[in-house]
Every structure is written in C-alpha cells, then in structure tokens.
Amino acid sequence: MAIKFTLNGELREEVSVSPTLTALEFLRENAGLTGTKEGCAEGDCGACTIVMVRNGSGKLEAVNSCLLVVGQLDGAKVVTVEGLSEKGGDLESVQQAIVTEDGTQCGFCTPGFVMALHALRHSGETVTDEVIHDALAGNLCRCTGYRSIVDAARAACAGPEVSTIDDGPSDPQASGAYEAQNQLYFAPKTIEELIARRLEYPDAPLLSGGTDLGLLFSKQRQKFPVTIYTQNVDELRRIEENDRSITIGAAATYTDALPHIESAYPSFGVLIHRIGSRQIRNVGTIGGNIGNASPIGDTPPCLIALDSVLALRGPGGAREIALEDFFLDYRKTDLAKDEIIDSVRIPKLSKGQIFRTYKISKRYDQDISSVIGAFRLTLEDGMVTAARIAFGGMAAIPKRAAECEAALTGKPWSEETVRQAATAIGKDFSPLSDHRASAEYRLRVAENLFVRLFRDIEGADDVEVMAL
Ligand SMILES: Cc1cc2nc3c(=O)[nH]c(=O)nc-3n(C[C@H](O)[C@H](O)[C@H](O)COP(=O)(O)OP(=O)(O)OC[C@H]3O[C@@H](n4cnc5c(N)ncnc54)[C@H](O)[C@@H]3O)c2cc1C
Ligand code: FES
Ligand code: FES
Structure with missing residues (x-):
C-alpha cells in the first residue's frame, strides 16, 4: 500500500520511501522542497517547521518535520513554506509582514517562523502578545532579535480571524499498513488491530507523536524493521470528562488535552504550556510521556500526585494500575510486552x-x-x-x-x-x-x-x- 498525503495541495502517493525517513529529509531530498531547513534535528530550533492538518480535523498545526517520519504523513495535508504564496504569486500575509517589519537577517530561521505564524493566523485564537510568544517559543533566531518578528506577527494576525483553510483535495485516506526498504509500518485504526499488531511484533516500537522516539530516527538514524503507529486509533485519542474525572487517551495530543487540564487544574495547565513548544505539543502525548518512563518527564509527578489510574490493554483484556505503581525502576515499567497504554484517568479535585x-x-x-x-x-x-x-x-x-x-x-x-x-x-x-x-x-x-x-x-x- 502507498503512503498518501497532500503536499501543498497536490496528492502524493509514496510506495518506495522508508517509512521512518524523517519528513524533513523527505521534503528536502525527495520532494526538492528545500525551503524547510534543518537546524538541530531534535525539535529545539523550529527551522524545520511545517504545517499539517491531521485526522480530518481541519485544524492547521505547526509541527517539527525533523522529528516526524514519513509514515506519520499518511492521510494528512502537509503545507510547507513553498506552498504559501502559490495563489497569484503574492506573498502570504505572514511572509509580507516579515518583509515589511524587517523580521529577517540571515534568513535561515525565517521559513520556520513563517510556518509557525501561519498556523497561528489560522488557529482561530485571539492573538495577544502572550499567545504570539507562546506560538514562537519553539523557533530560535540568532540574528534578528524577536522584536521585529513579534511586530510581524502582530501585523499578520491583526486581520480577521481565519480558522481553517481549504488547501486542495479532501483528506486522503491513511493506508493502515505499508512496506518499503525492508521496513514494515503499521498504522492501525482500531484498538483491536493495534493490540493484534503488538502481539505479533512485541519488539516493534510503538510510535505516538514521536517527540521522544523521533530522535532515534532523526539523530541516531535507526531503521527499525517494524514500527507500529498509534495516533490513527480514534479511541486512543479520546478525551472524556465527567464530574469526577478526566480520561485522556494515550494518543491524545497535549494540545487537545490542554483545555481540559487547565480548567480542572490550572497549575498543571501552566506546566503543559511549558512542555516543549507548540510544535511538540501538537503531536506529543501524555501517553508517550508515561511510556517513555523518564525520571524527568513532566506529567508523571503531577499525575501521581493527583492519584491517577492508568488503563492498560492487551490480548487478555484491560487492566488498571495506579500510576505510582507503574514505574518500577529506571526506564522500567509494569507494561507487559503485549500490552499498550490505553488511557490515564485523572480524578478531579474535591x-x-x-x-x-x-x-x-x-x-x-x-x-x-x-x-x-x-x-x-x-x-x-x-x-x-x-x-x-x-x-x-x-x-x-x-x-x-x-x-x-x-x-x-x-x-x-x-x-x-x-x-x-x-x-x-x-x-x-x-x-x-x-x-x-x-x-x-x-x-x-x-x-x-x-x-x-x-x-x-x-x-x-x-x-x-x-x-x-
Ligand atoms: C524539543 C523537545 C522538548 C521537550 N520538552 C519536554 C518537556 O518540557 N517535558 C517533558 O516531559 N518532555 C519533553 N519532551 C519529551 C517528549 O515531548 C514527551 O515525553 C512526550 O510526551 C512524548 O510523547 P510522544 O507522543 O511524542 O511519544 P513517542 O515519542 O511517540 O513515544 C515515547 C515512548 O512512549 C511509548 N509509547 C507511546 N505510546 C504508547 C502506548 N500507547 N502504549 C505504550 N507505550 C507507548 C513509545 O513506545 C516510546 O517508548 C520534549 C521533547 C522534545 C523533542
Ligand atoms: S531542525 Fe531544529 S526543530 Fe527541527
Ligand atoms: S534571521 Fe538569522 S537566525 Fe534568524
């Protein structure tokens, strides 16, 4: 099967590209779109920022292409800096504002800033200075200084709010399974299928947002024979709230979980705003933060203090475990080889x-x-x-x-x-x-x-x- 996505409005069907090639390398080397730059290759600088619409959400979100793999583009709409000014050749309003406000010197960082602000302009948010700083926290510029870039952001976002764009054909359908260059890439759509794949390939990495795992592809250039992607399972992206608790599916992004968390536990909301940048939060998940089991992961201490319960699923069914009992030793957890993290349930404050x-x-x-x-x-x-x-x-x-x-x-x-x-x-x-x-x-x-x-x-x- 092919990996299908639209790139700047045109349908691409890739049949021979490694599914774990980074999206950044694909754009620059395979698609010849060199406007997207590589700086750090680890999610810190924002030079590689592109915009994606995923899971038919219609929402434009800025993401770091250096940490995404080609498999994660399947079913998405992808926009790069080359795709902004096509219609009539005019500069897009963010690009124009960067020019007018002198927001660039060497220009290396500029495409990333343009894409981060393009996503902001289409986010439907009320754009205050605080929101601009939040939207730009994942983009580094060493030459210009941020004042002129922030001026450009204010100018570009001053117009009427734009919440979505129509950038070409409707969402391509994600494939579910893909094989190229001796690598298998599975992107199940149901939890049953995900568990079946996990059972079949217990050593394959489970890939969610890839903001931890992506470093293995990007920096370490590892080529796993099998990779299992979780974010196409609707059930794993669910967020449910009632009077007593909030349940967050393991594949729900920080961006989607944030409004629920900040209204129930404002201090936790402030913390989530500080996890990486918007580019990271648009794909990264609490499930991945737990699965990564780092001693310095930000959400586990909060979730433990809030007495959260983890739901795990495997071929034998579901089980629950208090999050504090899940972490056994350095990077060792109670997750069995055939299990996946389903969700975390966080009790509300009484x-x-x-x-x-x-x-x-x-x-x-x-x-x-x-x-x-x-x-x-x-x-x-x-x-x-x-x-x-x-x-x-x-x-x-x-x-x-x-x-x-x-x-x-x-x-x-x-x-x-x-x-x-x-x-x-x-x-x-x-x-x-x-x-x-x-x-x-x-x-x-x-x-x-x-x-x-x-x-x-x-x-x-x-x-x-x-x-x-
Ligand atoms: C620039 C940058 C800044 C960052 N800043 C922060 C920060 O401020 N605070 C912080 O805590 N972290 C930070 N991180 C780390 C990372 O963003 C988080 O740990 C994030 O929550 C990982 O989620 P993910 O969906 O991207 O996980 P992935 O990278 O996809 O996966 C992480 C691990 O979880 C496992 N996993 C994923 N889903 C499941 C599942 N359903 N069941 C079982 N295992 C699963 C994976 O197999 C993998 O081992 C940062 C990372 C980068 C690159
Ligand atoms: S290259 Fe620096 S964030 Fe991607
Ligand atoms: S203009 Fe040179 S790094 Fe930003």
Whole structure:
C-alpha cells in the first residue's frame, strides 16, 4: 500500500520511501522542497517547521518535520513554506509582514517562523502578545532579535480571524499498513488491530507523536524493521470528562488535552504550556510521556500526585494500575510486552483539595526539568488533612515523597509546618548529580518548593506567571 498525503495541495502517493525517513529529509531530498531547513534535528530550533492538518480535523498545526517520519504523513495535508504564496504569486500575509517589519537577517530561521505564524493566523485564537510568544517559543533566531518578528506577527494576525483553510483535495485516506526498504509500518485504526499488531511484533516500537522516539530516527538514524503507529486509533485519542474525572487517551495530543487540564487544574495547565513548544505539543502525548518512563518527564509527578489510574490493554483484556505503581525502576515499567497504554484517568479535585506543580529548569520555555514537584493537599479548618506529593528529577523514577506527606498530614497549615515537612525530603530522596543539576541543588530546590507552595497558596507569590 502507498503512503498518501497532500503536499501543498497536490496528492502524493509514496510506495518506495522508508517509512521512518524523517519528513524533513523527505521534503528536502525527495520532494526538492528545500525551503524547510534543518537546524538541530531534535525539535529545539523550529527551522524545520511545517504545517499539517491531521485526522480530518481541519485544524492547521505547526509541527517539527525533523522529528516526524514519513509514515506519520499518511492521510494528512502537509503545507510547507513553498506552498504559501502559490495563489497569484503574492506573498502570504505572514511572509509580507516579515518583509515589511524587517523580521529577517540571515534568513535561515525565517521559513520556520513563517510556518509557525501561519498556523497561528489560522488557529482561530485571539492573538495577544502572550499567545504570539507562546506560538514562537519553539523557533530560535540568532540574528534578528524577536522584536521585529513579534511586530510581524502582530501585523499578520491583526486581520480577521481565519480558522481553517481549504488547501486542495479532501483528506486522503491513511493506508493502515505499508512496506518499503525492508521496513514494515503499521498504522492501525482500531484498538483491536493495534493490540493484534503488538502481539505479533512485541519488539516493534510503538510510535505516538514521536517527540521522544523521533530522535532515534532523526539523530541516531535507526531503521527499525517494524514500527507500529498509534495516533490513527480514534479511541486512543479520546478525551472524556465527567464530574469526577478526566480520561485522556494515550494518543491524545497535549494540545487537545490542554483545555481540559487547565480548567480542572490550572497549575498543571501552566506546566503543559511549558512542555516543549507548540510544535511538540501538537503531536506529543501524555501517553508517550508515561511510556517513555523518564525520571524527568513532566506529567508523571503531577499525575501521581493527583492519584491517577492508568488503563492498560492487551490480548487478555484491560487492566488498571495506579500510576505510582507503574514505574518500577529506571526506564522500567509494569507494561507487559503485549500490552499498550490505553488511557490515564485523572480524578478531579474535591472540596478542600488544592493542586500545585512547579517545574525547575534552566530556561522557562522549551526545557527539560531539573526538578519537578507536584502537590495535592486537602486543607480543612486550617489543618492539612491529606497530602499527596510527588517529585521528578529526584530519583530513578517519578516518585512520591512519603516522609514529607507524613510530616504535613494532621498538622496546622502554616509556614512552620511546611518548613518542617521540607526537611524530610532527604529521607525520601537521594538524587543524582548530572549535567542539569547537582544532587545538593536538587535537594535544596525541592525543599524550597515547600515554602513556595505555602506562599503561593497564601497568595504571597504569583507563581502562575513567574518565570523561573
Ligand atoms: C524539543 C523537545 C522538548 C521537550 N520538552 C519536554 C518537556 O518540557 N517535558 C517533558 O516531559 N518532555 C519533553 N519532551 C519529551 C517528549 O515531548 C514527551 O515525553 C512526550 O510526551 C512524548 O510523547 P510522544 O507522543 O511524542 O511519544 P513517542 O515519542 O511517540 O513515544 C515515547 C515512548 O512512549 C511509548 N509509547 C507511546 N505510546 C504508547 C502506548 N500507547 N502504549 C505504550 N507505550 C507507548 C513509545 O513506545 C516510546 O517508548 C520534549 C521533547 C522534545 C523533542
Ligand atoms: S531542525 Fe531544529 S526543530 Fe527541527
Ligand atoms: S534571521 Fe538569522 S537566525 Fe534568524
């Protein structure tokens, strides 16, 4: 079967390209579209930004083509910088604004900025300066400085809101299975088919957004004989909400989950805005963050503090496991070889419960945590009646701080209490030193987060908008 997608409005049917060739290499080498640039090849610089419409959503989303593989283009509409000005040869309004506002010098970064802003212009969002900065957080420019680029963004987005475009033929149908260059690529559409493929090829990587796995294709140039893609399974992209909980399918993107998360747990929403960039959040998933099992993944500590439950599915049926029990050791989880992560269920906060999370990293945007602390407290009549606290970056796995929890529970809610609880952190964790942070720094900063939590909750410190 072929990989079918539209590229700048024209249907492409690829039958011989490696399914794990990066989309960036495909565009530049195979399609001859060299306007899309390669900078870092790891999702950090935005030079490779393209726009895609996936799963018939009609939404234009900016993505990093260096981390996507050709298989992920199947069934999508793809727009590159070459596809913007075709009609009549005029510059598209973002391109024109970049020219008018002097938003480019060497120009290497410019196509990526244009594509990120093209997606913003069509997002239907009310474009404030904050939104512009959010939309540009994944694009680096070393020459121009951002003022003129932000001016261009304001000018280009000042017109009437444009929410979707019609860029040619209707969505091509994704194939489901593809073979080329001795590689098999499966993109099942049902959960049953996904589980059957998983059973058949237990060693094949499960590919979701590819913002972790993509590095193996992009940087390490690995060619897996079999790859199984999960994001074409509608059921895995589901997000369900009721009075008690939010259930997020393993293949739902951060972008789709964000509105639900930020309305139920605003502090968690602030954190999600800081995961990578829009390009990363448009494809990356909480399921992948859990599956990756990194000790510094941002969402697991929050999900553990919120007492979330993971649903796993395999040929024998479904089972549930508390997320805190899922992580066994460094990058080792309880997932069986024939299982997949189906979804995560996050309980809503009940009366008296407060949730806060703080990410400590070297940069505010686009950076991995050195330490992340997540706190769910129940406060009743000035007392802490329950505490669930989890940290990332402090151990080989994301883990609860049982001693700190015990030191808080049953105590009056006061700065003295939190300072005492903070001193228990050394009993809970013996962190490692690495290039991000020393063990001493990690312990110290984790301790300080308790004081920050108290002052934040008492309204003394506006942490929601404070850059770290
Ligand atoms: C530039 C950049 C910035 C980043 N910033 C952050 C950050 O700020 N915070 C952070 O935590 N992470 C960050 N990441 C890492 C990454 O974006 C996240 O871990 C993301 O959640 C991964 O999701 P994904 O869908 O892309 O996973 P993928 O890369 O597709 O998969 C990741 C792992 O999960 C497994 N997996 C995926 N789906 C399933 C499933 N259904 N069942 C079982 N296993 C599954 C895969 O096999 C793989 O092992 C960043 C990455 C990049 C490139
Ligand atoms: S080349 Fe830098 S983000 Fe893709
Ligand atoms: S204009 Fe040179 S990197 Fe942006």
